[in-house]
Amino acid sequence: MSMSSAEIRETFLQFFAERGHQRVPSASMIPGNDPTLLFTNAGMVPFKDVFLGTDKRNYQRATSAQRCLRAGGKHNDLENVGYTARHHTFFEMLGNFSFGDYFKQQAIEFAWQFLTEVLKLPKQKLWVTVFTEDDEAYDIWAKHIGVPEDRISRIGEKDNFWSMGDTGPCGPCSEIFYDHGEDVWGGPPGTAEEDGDRYIEIWNLVFMQYNRQADGHLEPLPNPSIDTGMGLERISAIMQGVHSNYEIDTFQRLISDAAAVIGSDDKSSKSLRVIADHIRSCSFLIVDGVTPSNEGRGYVLRRIIRRAVRHGHLLGANEPFFYKLVDSLVELMGEAYPELAEKAQTIADVLLREEQQFAKTLARGLAILADEVANLSNDVIPGDVVFKLYDTYGFPQDLTADIAREKGLSIDVEGFEKAMNEQRKRAQQASQFGIDYNQQLKTDKKSAFSGYQQVAQESQVI
Ligand code: ATP
Ligand code: MG
Ligand code: MG
Ligand code: MG
Numbered sequence: 306m307s308m309s310s311a312e313i314r315e316t317f318l319q320f321f322a323e324r325g326h327q328r329v330p331s332a333s334m335i336p337g338n339d340p341t342l343l344f345t346n347a348g349m350v351p352f353k354d355v356f357l358g359t360d361k362r363n364y365q366r367a368t369s370a371q372r373c374l375r376a377g378g379k380h381n382d383l384e385n386v387g388y389t390a391r392h393h394t395f396f397e398m399l400g401n402f403s404f405g406d407y408f409k410q411q412a413i414e415f416a417w418q419f420l421t422e423v424l425k426l427p428k429q430k431l432w433v434t435v436f437t438e439d440d441e442a443y444d445i446w447a448k449h450i451g452v453p454e455d456r457i458s459r460i461g462e463k464d465n466f467w468s469m470g471d472t473g474p475c476g477p478c479s480e481i482f483y484d485h486g487e488d489v490w491g492g493p494p495g496t497a498e499e500d501g502d503r504y505i506e507i508w509n510l511v512f513m514q515y516n517r518q519a520d521g522h523l524e525p526l527p528n529p530s531i532d533t534g535m536g537l538e539r540i541s542a543i544m545q546g547v548h549s550n551y552e553i554d555t556f557q558r559l560i561s562d563a564a565a566v567i568g569s570d571d572k573s574s575k576s577l578r579v580i581a582d583h584i585r586s587c588s589f590l591i592v593d594g595v596t597p598s599n600e601g602r603g604y605v606l607r608r609i610i611r612r613a614v615r616h617g618h619l620l621g622a623n624e625p626f627f628y629k630l631v632d633s634l635v636e637l638m639g640e641a642y643p644e645l646a647e648k649a650q651t652i653a654d655v656l657l658r659e660e661q662q663f664a665k666t667l668a669r670g671l672a673i674l675a676d677e678v679a680n681l682s683n684d685v686i687p688g689d690v691v692f693k694l695y696d697t698y699g700f701p702q703d704l705t706a707d708i709a710r711e712k713g714l715s716i717d718v719e720g721f722e723k724a725m726n727e728q729r730k731r732a733q734q735a736s737q738f739g740i741d742y743n744q745q746l747k748t749d750k751k752s753a754f755s756g757y758q759q760v761a762q763e764s765q766v767i
Pocket of ligand 1: 375382392393394396398506507508509534535537538539
């Protein structure tokens with residue numbers, strides 16, 4: 306049975322709606338009123354206060370397909386994009402939630418029924434984990450559901466105690482994995498080879514029981530609750546008979562459209578996967594009101610756009626291309642997310658402006674980096690080079706690190722930070738003496754470049 310991503314999303318929401326769950330539309334990726342969190346990184350985020358008992362809804366069960374971003378803060382998968390088959394910066398999390406209503410047993414029954422009866426996944430391909438000390442969950446899986454014990458493992462806190470952030474709702478969890486077969490390298494959860502992509506985690510059932518305080522202390526929640534999350538792209542890969550998320554319907558289309566606008570014919574290139582991933586996160590960040598800037602959320606957006614632009618450059622793009630993918634994305638996701646369709650023009654405008662700005666310094670920065678790399682005596686790019694690229698050519702530190710990684714090199718993070726701090730100190734000192742530091746900067750740079758106009762533009766692109 307093959308199903309499109311859109312069909313899976315709808316089937317999931319209907320399954321839970323039929324079982325008494327209120328269908329709740331996806332919230333913004335910018336958490337309202339939550340200074341502890343950079344982005345919505347899971348389906349439970351919009352319900353955080355309901356779990357904590359400080360917000361009440363007129364329902365006790367909910368289901369949603371929540372847009373999520375994991376490109377900063379506690380859950381950050383930016384460095385995984387292009388390297389694993391299963392990570393995106395932007396993805397959709399399908400979830401069912403119980404606010405003091407049903408608990409472990411019912412949550413496990415629902416998940417098992419959905420996977421094995423509705424989606425008809427073969428039971429022998431499913432593996433489960435529970436938190437080391439959670440005998441109750443172990444027994445539900447082993448005795449009540451009947452999963453053979455050699456496919457259940459007990460895992461420690463790092464993977465099986467889920468937390469939204471450093472503070473807030475948390476609890477032990479139980480994860481369901483799918484075995485993609487022996488053609489793919491990797492081992493079952495809890496083994497040394499678990500980081501491979503053979504056994505892929507598809508669904509996490511979190512038994513929300515605590516509120517983690519700033520001092521680390523776990524305060525019991527007023528009502529034990531359920532929070533689950535299943536990545537739509539990962540379950541789509543299974544249902545579409547492919548291994549990698551990047552082979553599913555949505556991504557195939559984005560990848561082939563990216564190849565077309567860039568004029569590349571290598572559809573299997575990592576750069577195309579990165580670009581296809583990044584157009585989703587960037588577009589939805591703009592939908593949610595973020596604009597590229599030099600700090601906070603805006604800087605995350607800027608960093609992702611610049612990574613995408615650099616990958617386009619790697620494929621030979623010689624004019625702005627990234628914004629041209631907005632129309633494809635709207636075709637693919639505009640029905641599920643009308644706000645995306647409504648803001649299509651704004652998104653394209655913002656992306657084009659940022660790409661044009663970065664394009665001015667990208668080639669030159671890359672040439673400087675290539676020179677430095679050619680003259681390296683070890684495999685670490687020095688901090689002052691990383692800083693120069695950042696300060697003069699607008700290369701975010703992670704972008705230089707990404708380029709370094711492709712060449713088997715790393716960057717000197719400490720040295721970079723030291724250079725940053727020195728610049729800050731210089732700026733402070735300069736202002737104490739009544740010198741306009743910005744003016745000073747421009748004048749300093751002017752000598753190295755061809756004209757004031759260009760210098761002024763370049764010093765803005767950081
Ligand atoms: P992994 O161990 O594979 O990184 P996770 O344990 O960090 O996943 P959870 O925080 O448990 O993920 O999130 C719930 C579900 O969301 C996962 O089971 C997975 O299906 C999906 N998911 C998590 N991170 C990503 C991502 N970066 N891209 C796509 N789907 C994701
Ligand atoms: Mg993860
Ligand atoms: Mg995990
Ligand atoms: Mg997990």
